[in-house]
Each structure stands twice: as structure tokens, then as C-alpha cells.
Amino acid sequence: MQLKTSKPAGHIRDTLATLSLGLIAANAAISPAAAQQSTDNTDATPGEVTLTLPYFEVGSAYLSYAESGGRVRATEPSVDFSYHASNGGVLTLGFQEDSVSGATPNGAAPADVAQSFVTPVQVKTSAATSSGGTGTTTVTTGFGDDTNVSGNGGEGGEGGGGGTTTGGTTTGGTTTGGTTTGSTTTVTVTTASGGSTIISVPSGSGTGGTTAVLGRQYTVPANTLPMDRGFQDQRFAGNIGWSQPLGPLSLAGVTLSYSKEHDYSSISGSASVAKDFNDHNTTLSFAVNYSSATSTPFGGVPTPLTVMNPQWKTVASRKKSDMDLVLGLTEVLTRRWILQANLSYGHSSGYQNDPYRIISQVDGVTGEPVDYLYESRPGSRTRESFYIDNKIDFDWVIPEVALRYYHDNWGISSETADISARFKLYRSLYVLPNVRFYQQSAANFFHYYLVNGQSLPAYASSDIRLGKFTAVTLGAQIGFNVTDNSEIYARAQIYQQTGDAHPAGMIGQLQNQNMFSGIKASWMMVGYTWSFN
Amino acid sequence: MALAMADTHRSGGSDRPASTLARSGADFRYAFHAMATPCEVRVETDDAALAEAAGRAAEAEARRIEQKFSRYREDSVVGRINASRGRAIELDAETAQLIDFAAQCFEMSGGLFDITSGVLRKIWRFDGSDNVPAPEQIKAIQPFVGWQKVTWETPMLTLPVGMEIDLGGLGKEYAVDRALAAVGAATREPALINFGGDLVVSGARKGGGRWKVAIESVDHAGQMAAMIELADGAIATSGDARRFLLKDGVRYCHILDPRSCTPVTGAPRSVTVAAKTCVEAGMFATLSMLQGPRAEAFLKEEGVRAWCIW
Amino acid sequence: MKHRGFVRVRRAARLALALSALALLTSACASIGPKPWEKDLMARKEMSVNPYPLVAAADDHIYFSKEASSGGRGFAGGGCGCN
Numbered sequence: 001m002q003l004k005t006s007k008p009a010g011h012i013r014d015t016l017a018t019l020s021l022g023l024i025a026a027n028a029a030i031s032p033a034a035a036q037q038s039t040d041n042t043d044a045t046p047g048e049v050t051l052t053l054p055y056f057e058v059g060s061a062y063l064s065y066a067e068s069g070g071r072v073r074a075t076e077p078s079v080d081f082s083y084h085a086s087n088g089g090v091l092t093l094g095f096q097e098d099s100v101s102g103a104t105p106n107g108a109a110p111a112d113v114a115q116s117f118v119t120p121v122q123v124k125t126s127a128a129t130s131s132g133g134t135g136t137t138t139v140t141t142g143f144g145d146d147t148n149v150s151g152n153g154g155e156g157g158e159g160g161g162g163g164t165t166t167g168g169t170t171t172g173g174t175t176t177g178g179t180t181t182g183s184t185t186t187v188t189v190t191t192a193s194g195g196s197t198i199i200s201v202p203s204g205s206g207t208g209g210t211t212a213v214l215g216r217q218y219t220v221p222a223n224t225l226p227m228d229r230g231f232q233d234q235r236f237a238g239n240i241g242w243s244q245p246l247g248p249l250s251l252a253g254v255t256l257s258y259s260k261e262h263d264y265s266s267i268s269g270s271a272s273v274a275k276d277f278n279d280h281n282t283t284l285s286f287a288v289n290y291s292s293a294t295s296t297p298f299g300g301v302p303t304p305l306t307v308m309n310p311q312w313k314t315v316a317s318r319k320k321s322d323m324d325l326v327l328g329l330t331e332v333l334t335r336r337w338i339l340q341a342n343l344s345y346g347h348s349s350g351y352q353n354d355p356y357r358i359i360s361q362v363d364g365v366t367g368e369p370v371d372y373l374y375e376s377r378p379g380s381r382t383r384e385s386f387y388i389d390n391k392i393d394f395d396w397v398i399p400e401v402a403l404r405y406y407h408d409n410w411g412i413s414s415e416t417a418d419i420s421a422r423f424k425l426y427r428s429l430y431v432l433p434n435v436r437f438y439q440q441s442a443a444n445f446f447h448y449y450l451v452n453g454q455s456l457p458a459y460a461s462s463d464i465r466l467g468k469f470t471a472v473t474l475g476a477q478i479g480f481n482v483t484d485n486s487e488i489y490a491r492a493q494i495y496q497q498t499g500d501a502h503p504a505g506m507i508g509q510l511q512n513q514n515m516f517s518g519i520k521a522s523w524m525m526v527g528y529t530w531s532f533n
Numbered sequence: 534m535a536l537a538m539a540d541t542h543r544s545g546g547s548d549r550p551a552s553t554l555a556r557s558g559a560d561f562r563y564a565f566h567a568m569a570t571p572c573e574v575r576v577e578t579d580d581a582a583l584a585e586a587a588g589r590a591a592e593a594e595a596r597r598i599e600q601k602f603s604r605y606r607e608d609s610v611v612g613r614i615n616a617s618r619g620r621a622i623e624l625d626a627e628t629a630q631l632i633d634f635a636a637q638c639f640e641m642s643g644g645l646f647d648i649t650s651g652v653l654r655k656i657w658r659f660d661g662s663d664n665v666p667a668p669e670q671i672k673a674i675q676p677f678v679g680w681q682k683v684t685w686e687t688p689m690l691t692l693p694v695g696m697e698i699d700l701g702g703l704g705k706e707y708a709v710d711r712a713l714a715a716v717g718a719a720t721r722e723p724a725l726i727n728f729g730g731d732l733v734v735s736g737a738r739k740g741g742g743r744w745k746v747a748i749e750s751v752d753h754a755g756q757m758a759a760m761i762e763l764a765d766g767a768i769a770t771s772g773d774a775r776r777f778l779l780k781d782g783v784r785y786c787h788i789l790d791p792r793s794c795t796p797v798t799g800a801p802r803s804v805t806v807a808a809k810t811c812v813e814a815g816m817f818a819t820l821s822m823l824q825g826p827r828a829e830a831f832l833k834e835e836g837v838r839a840w841c842i843w
Numbered sequence: 844m845k846h847r848g849f850v851r852v853r854r855a856a857r858l859a860l861a862l863s864a865l866a867l868l869t870s871a872c873a874s875i876g877p878k879p880w881e882k883d884l885m886a887r888k889e890m891s892v893n894p895y896p897l898v899a900a901a902d903d904h905i906y907f908s909k910e911a912s913s914g915g916r917g918f919a920g921g922g923c924g925c926n
Contacts, residue, residue, distance in 0.1 A: 012641055012642075012820070012835055013817075013835045013836060013837060015637075015641060016638070016641070016813050016816055016817065017808065017809055017810075017813050019634055019637055019638075019813075020634075020710075020808070020809070020810040020812040020813035020816070021809065021810060021813075022630075022634075023630055023631065023634045023707070023710075023812055024707075024710040024711065024714065024810055024812060059895075059896065059897050060897075061897040061898070061901065063901045065905065076901065076904075078897050078900070078901070080896060080897060096900075270918065278875065278876055279876060279877075281875060281876025281877065282875070282876070287917075287918070289918045324914065324918050326914075326917065326918065330892060331875065331876070332876045332877060332885055333875060333876060334876070334877060335877040335884055335885070336884055338885060338890060338892070340892050342915060342916070342917075344914045344915060346913075346914060383912075383913070383914070385912070385914050385915045386915075387914075387915035387916055389892070389916070391890060391892075393884050393887075393889075393890055395555075395556055395557060395558065398889055398890065402916070404912070404915040404916075406912040406913075406914075406915065408911075408912075410911075412911045412912070414910070414911065414912040416912065416915070422889055427559075430889075438906075438910060438912075440910060440911050440912060443911065465909060465910060465911055466911055471909075471910065477895075477898070484742055484743075487888075489895070489898075491898060493902075495905075495909075497909070519909060521905075521909070523901075523905065525897075525898060525901060527895070527897055527898065529895075557884075745887075
């Protein structure tokens with residue numbers, strides 16, 4: 001049974017349009033719009049109506065990040081792209097690049113004497129230089145800076161300055177690239193990595209007796225937080241995802257992500273489902289993410305709680321896997337109020353150490369450094385968090401309050417409050433100030449240092465990120481629409497971590513040191529978003 | 534600013550909120566409740582008094598139309614027609630226009646759109662239950678359905694005894710269009726009239742921007758809704774996910790085919806149509822629903838901008 | 844279960860759903876929330892849950908690399924050897 005059988009297409013439409021206009025225009029006042037409509041009645045398209053049928057969205061942003069005190073600096077350009085298909089499917093693509101450089105605390109406690117540290121280097125020796133004559137040796141320090149070094153120094157240990165032993169005993173390290181150049185050859189590295197020297201360390205207790213290993217040595221002055229200035233890395237990350245309504249599900253999606261650094265790579269996949277209820281005012285969602293990461297530190301993977309040394313370690317890489325689950329509820333409570341709540345669970349297993357990070361072993365009376373051990377973290381971590389976010393539209397301002405409670409089985413608990421308000425200034429121009437408060441407790445294996453002579457704990461790290469501190473962020477974002485479908489914004493944030501500089505129970509000279517190595521950082525971001533059909 | 538509330542057919546004893554006027558972005562939004570649905574008038578202006586005048590004009594027009602054509606009021610035109618007991622009645626010009634329009638839609642649709650099909654609601658109650666009438670009931674009511682049985686010689690209408698007419702399938706859309714005309718008489722500022730999802734705009738927003746209207750099609754609470762952007766014309770939706778019958782796994786939608794006196798099956802859950810006027814959009818939405826599974830094909834053949842939810 | 848386009852959701856699936864336990868939840872909070880035609884504000888970008896994904900990703904990444912906690916808003920900001 002068809003409505004129209006032999007009539008030409010669009011016949012009903014034309015008739016109906018005319019009838020309808022006639023009906024509305026009949027009697028009394030005729031609106032300007034209706035009058036206008038009747039004049040262009042020949043126009044084939046009924047009004048200029050567009051539904052957001054297939055459309056694209058593009059976002060790009062540039063982030064510049066810096067920590068005070070000459071610590072980490074980073075830049076990160078990022079883009080993301082999405083295609084919204086007419087069947088409700090969404091394809092997303094994202095890409096980021098990070099360039100990070102600067103000094104980063106190596107984990108050692110400050111001391112009232114200068115301290116020297118030796119880490120591995122890789123020497124690609126061109127032919128005929130093994131005797132230490134003239135020639136060029138390329139030294140790779142592991143931070144992306146291949147350096148041409150004029151061979152042949154001769155002077156002994158620059159910057160030893162009363163420091164403790166450089167290197168120390170090692171066993172079983174293969175000496176990849178560690179050419180035998182004599183026990184006191186020192187080569188000055190002429191790079192911006194600042195003050196590092198390449199030294200040769202005798203591998204004393206080795207069976208060969210006289211083999212030596214090249215190492216990169218850097219010295220930090222007395223009463224200074226020990227930092228390695230050679231830190232430099234670059235990261236590329238990309239992701240691709242697809243989601244769409246599927247059967248009874250409002251949305252089902254998958255995402256694949258990959259990230260690659262010099263010494264770390266990770267691949268992850270996630271799947272999510274969501275179901276709307278109650279006129280789409282309620283959404284329940286569930287998502288699972290699995291990731292596998294490989295840490296391939298420069299110099300190999302050190303054995304936890306062994307003495308820091310320049311040997312190349314036999315283990316080249318270690319793996320870590322993560323499983324995360326998020327159960328989410330989004331509720332539109334009123335025309336103006338939206339709430340989101342997430343319950344998250346995550347489990348990590350495998351290698352979770354920072355392979356470059358050490359912890360001081362100090363004298364039990366004086367607090368002077370004796371040795372530096374590689375840190376050790378448990379191979380398993382289970383975390384849970386609860387997150388709740390509220391946003392209310394008061395027309396002139398949209399305040400948002402997000403709270404998070406986090407807990408993990410390393411003994412860390414944290415609370416976060418993120419508060420912002422979007423003020424409408426003029427037309428599309430807005431300003432969005434924000435403040436964030438954060439506090440965390442310390443991991444149960446967090447130690448500022450270990451005491452020489454005492455038995456070693458199973459796990460120990462002096463990474464302040466695992467310690468107790470509070471942090472405050474202040475910032476604002478400003479933006480406006482360049483056109484109906486595009487927006488430009490700029491955002492600035494300052495961030496400061498605060499902790500106890502002089503915790504109780506410090507030994508000897510450590511009582512006079514600033515034991516808190518938290519950061520003060522600021523970052524700026526500019527971005528542009530654009531959607532089009 | 535409480536306004537005297539006109540009596541509506543579905544009072545239900547609940548307290549309806551008074552009309553309100555509030556700033557909403559660059560607009561003033563005047564909201565009220567009429568025709569059993571929330572209604573709003575948006576005017577893009579900084580002048581509250583102007584927006585209120587426009588809103589009141591629209592509300593007055595909505596209430597006038599509601600009272601005049603409500604089938605629940607004995608003193609309405611429709612009430613008088615339905616109480617005529619076979620006698621000829623002379624209709625006023627506006628009512629005659631509506632009846633003319635409905636008659637032409639009946640003809641154009643081959644009898645699918647029929648303002649006499651309202652009596653079928655006596656046996657079909659769309660309350661989500663499984664109360665499907667017995668075949669005898671359907672047979673018994675058939676003689677009282679069919680516009681071809683009505684004598685209509687403008688302005689005289691003669692309705693056979695036992696038959697009823699119902700302009701409910703037309704009234705809200707008509708009110709939307711008429712309300713726009715009323716607003717247009719009050720102000721030339723850009724305006725939008727939205728009566729429970731059936732809406733019309735006066736034209737583009739200032740600066741040429743489009744009106745953005747969210748329709749029921751929301752992917753995901755809080756995520757970007759399915760937005761309709763319009764700079765001109767009207768939108769109307771037919772279908773209601775909550776008004777249906779469910780029996781033996783068959784979902785009977787609330788649109789009734791007057792020829793068989795049974796609900797249309799296999800129709801989309803809802804159809805949203807864009808057109809120049811709300812009446813036209815609404816009629817297309819209804820006609821396409823009556824096509825059942827062919828709804829989408831029909832809309833495509835007619836070259837109508839429409840979105841179906843199945 | 845809506846679509847801008849022309850996706851058909853099988854009726855059987857819808858029915859199964861209506862009978863599922865989740866329907867209980869639906870009815871429990873059916874009175875909450877705006878009606879479809881009142882979604883105008885929620886449809887705006889500034890009221891979406893994550894209007895600036897690149898900003899959120901950058902912030903999450905920074906906090907992930909400087910603090911012990913991660914996740915909450917979404918998945919932990921993993922994929923980086925910075926922690």
C-alpha cells in the first residue's frame with residue numbers, strides 16, 4: 001500500500017508546502033518570515049536545514065612545560081581528529097610528540113660534600129683508536145646526544161672533589177663497547193649535558209683483573225639536590241579508535257594506542273560499552289584497557305638494590321603489563337546539571353622501577369653517603385579510584401567540581417579536588433580559571449635514604465613522587481570562537497609541590513639538608529578546534 | 534509573573550508552573566505550558582520587555598488555538614462539530630481553512646490521513662499495555678471512520694451521527710506556525726518557537742548563525758547530542774517511544790491506519806522532518822509514519838529532509 | 844539507541860532489553876532529567892563531559908608523571924616511561 005503510485009517524485013511535497021503556507025498565512029497577521037517564505041516558494045530545499053550528519057572534528061594544541069631550577073622542560077605538539085559518521089560511528093585518530101630535556105633528580109640524598117655518580121656510556125670506537133691515540137670516538141650517553149669526543153685526555157678524575165667512590169665493584173657485567181684504554185684516561189664530553197666527563201673505571205674484582213669500563217661521571221656540589229643533567233628524551237604516541245551504536249548498546253568502541261621513546265615502548269588496547277537509559281539522561285559505561293610496556297633502559301636493566309655502576313647490564317629489557325577497568329555513570333540531572341562518576345580498578349605487574357634512579361646508602365652516624373643503590377619497587381601494584389564530576393550551567397558561569405579519591409596497595413592514598421568555572425565574557429569569549437588541590441601519602445617502601453650496615457629492605461625508593469606531599473595548581477584558560485565551528489584557546493597553569501623539607505629522624509648531616517625534591521612547574525598550552533562537514 | 538492559566542484538557546490535577554522569562558545565552562527564553570506540553574519562545578535580544586511581549590503573544594495564540602480546537606471541550610469548534618448529531622454546521626473561516634487542508638491531505642494520501650480516525654482511540658489505548666482490541670470491536674467501529682462519509686461544502690460541514698473529528702494531528706504544528714506569526718507581529722528580532730519538540734524559526738540568528746536545537750536523538754548523556762541546526766523553516770516529529778502497545782512481541786505504534794482501523798506496524802519509532810512550515814513538517818512526519826516500513830523510502834522519494842529513528 | 848542516521852535497531856534486541864534487569868534502573872530514575880526538547884544546554888560543547896580532550900590529556904599526562912596517582916577521569920595516562 002503506497003502513498004503515491006504514479007505521481008512524479010516530490011509532488012506531495014510541493015502541494016503540501018503550498019497548502020501549508022496558505023493555511024498559515026490565512027487570517028490575520030502574516031509574519032515577515034512567512035511572507036518571505038512564500039516569495040521564494042520555488043526554492044527546492046525547505047529552509048536551510050542541516051543536521052549534524054557526517055562531520056569532522058580536528059583539534060590541535062601545543063604545550064610548553066618547564067620546571068623551575070633548570071629541571072625538566074618539555075614541548076608537546078598534539079593533534080586529534082575524529083570523523084562522525086551518519087550511523088553514529090566515530091573514528092578517532094590522535095598523535096602526539098614529546099620532547100623532554102633537563103635535569104632530573106637521580107634519587108640520591110643531598111650531602112654536605114660534593115657527590116659524583118657514574119653511569120654507563122656506549123662508545124662506538126672507530127678503528128685504530130683503541131690505543132688511546134688520536135682519532136674520534138663517538139660516545140652515546142643514553143640521552144639522545146651522540147657526542148663527538150676528541151680522544152685522549154690524560155688528566156685524572158676531574159671533579160672528584162672529595163666525593164665517594166666512582167663506580168664501585170660489579171660482577172658479571174659485560175663490557176659492551178668498553179674498550180681498554182688504560183685506567184686513567186679521561187675524556188671530556190663537550191655537550192650541553194653539562195659537566196659530565198667520560199672516565200674509565202677499572203673493573204677491579206673481575207676475573208680478568210685489568211679490564212676497565214668507560215662510564216659517564218657527573219658531580220653535584222655539596223648541599224645540592226643530586227640531579228642528572230643529561231636527561232633528554234623524545235616520545236611519539238598515536239592512537240586510533242572506532243565506536244558506534246551496536247545492537248542494544250548505545251555505544252561500543254575499541255581503541256588501539258602505541259607509544260615509543262628511546263628506552264620505553266608501550267602498546268595498549270581498550271574496549272568500551274555504554275548504554276543509555278531514561279531518555280538518554282542516564283548512561284552506564286564499562287571500559288577495559290590492557291597495555292603492555294617494555295622498558296629498555298640505556299645501559300641495561302640494573303639489578304635492584306645493587307651498587308650503581310657504569311657496567312652494561314646483561315638484562316636488556318623488562319616488561320610490564322597493566323589492566324584497567326572503569327565503570328562509569330553519567331547522569332543528566334536537570335536541563336542544567338550533569339554529573340559523572342567513575343569507579344576504577346587497575347593492576348600492574350612486572351617491571352615498575354625507574355631504571356636510572358638510585359637511593360643513597362648513608363653512614364648511620366654522620367649521614368654521609370657511602371654508596372648508591374639502584375631502587376627497587378614491588379612487581380605488583382593494585383589501584384582503585386573513585387571520581388565524581390559535577391557541572392552546572394548558570395548561563396553566565398558554568399562551575400565544575402571534580403573530586404577523586406585514590407588508593408593503591410603500595411600504601412599510597414590521595415585526594416584531588418579540581419575546581420573550575422567558565423565565565424562567559426562577551427559573545428563566545430570566555431575565561432575559565434581553575435584551581436586544583438592534591439595530597440598524597442607515601443608509599444610504604446618510600447625512604448629518603450638507606451642506612452649502611454642495616455639489612456636491606458625488599459623494596460626501597462626515594463622517588464619523591466612516591467613520598468608524601470601536597471600540590472596546588474592555579475591557572476586559567478581563555479578562548480573564543482573564531483567562526484561558528486572553530487575555537488581558539490590558550491591556557492596557563494602553575495603547579496607547586498610542597499612537602500616536608502626536614503622530616504623527623506634524619507641522621508647526621510642530613511638534618512641540615514632540604515630533603516624535599518618536589519617540583520615547581522608551569523605550562524602553557526594553545527589550541528585550536530575546528531569542526532566541519 | 535503568574536499568568537492566568539487557561540484550562541487544558543489534560544489537567545491531571547498537577548500544578549503547572551507559571552510562565553517564566555529568563556536569559557539564556559544571547560536569547561531571552563519565555564517558557565510556558567500549553568497543549569499538554571512544555572512550550573518555549575526564544576528571542577535573540579537584550580530587551581527583556583520585548584521578549585516578554587513576544588512570548589505573551591505566542592502564548593496567547595497557543596491558548597486560543599488550544600481552546601478553539603480541543604476535542605475535549607464542548608464549547609470548542611471541534612466539540613460543537615462532534616455534538617452536531619448529523620446536522621450541518623457553518624464553520625468560521627479559520628476552521629474552514631483547517632478542514633480544507635485536512636481534506637486535501639486525505640485526498641493526497643489516498644485516505645491515510647483522516648481527521649475522523651480519532652474515534653479509534655476508544656478501542657486502541659496506547660499505554661504500553663497489551664490491551665489489543667478484539668476483531669469484533671474493530672469491525673464495530675469501522676462504519677464511524679472515513680472522511681469520504683463526511684459532507685464538506687465550505688463552509689458547511691455535515692458529520693454523520695456517531696462520527697467524530699479530531700484536529701489533534703494538526704493542531705500543535707498549526708499553533709507553532711501561528712505563534713511565529715504572532716511573535717513576528719511583536720518583534721522582528723530572530724525568534725524560535727518550540728512546542729514540545731515541534732518548532733519553527735523566524736530566520737537566521739543575528740550574524741547569520743543557525744539555531745541549534747537538540748532533538749531526542751542523544752547519543753550519550755552529556756555527549757554531543759544529535760543537533761539540528763536551522764537558519765530557516767521548521768521541524769516536527771511524529772512518534773513517541775512511550776506510546777505503544779506490545780502484544781505477542783508485536784509493537785503497535787500509536788499511528789492508526791484509518792482504512793484498516795488498526796495501528797501501523799513496522800513504522801519507525803519516530804520521524805523528524807524539516808520543512809518550511811511546521812504544519813508541512815508535521816504532516817510529512819505523520820504521512821511517513823503511516824507508510825510503515827516504507828517510511829524512509831517515501832521520504833526519500835519526496836525529497837524531504839528527514840531523520841528516522843527505528 | 845538513537846541515531847542521527849538510519850540505523851535500525853532490531854526489535855527483538857529492544858524487547859530483550861526492556862525485560863532486562865537494567866530496565867529496573869531505568870524506571871527507578873525515569874523521573875530524573877530533562878525532556879528531549881530540553882537538551883539544548885546539554886548539547887553545547889561547554890557542558891560536555893570532556894570539552895577539551897587535548898587539554899585533559901596533557902594535564903593528565905603531566906600529573907601522571909609527577910604524582911603517584913593516576914586515572915579517575917578515564918584510564919591512567921600510561922604509555923610513557925615517565926613514572
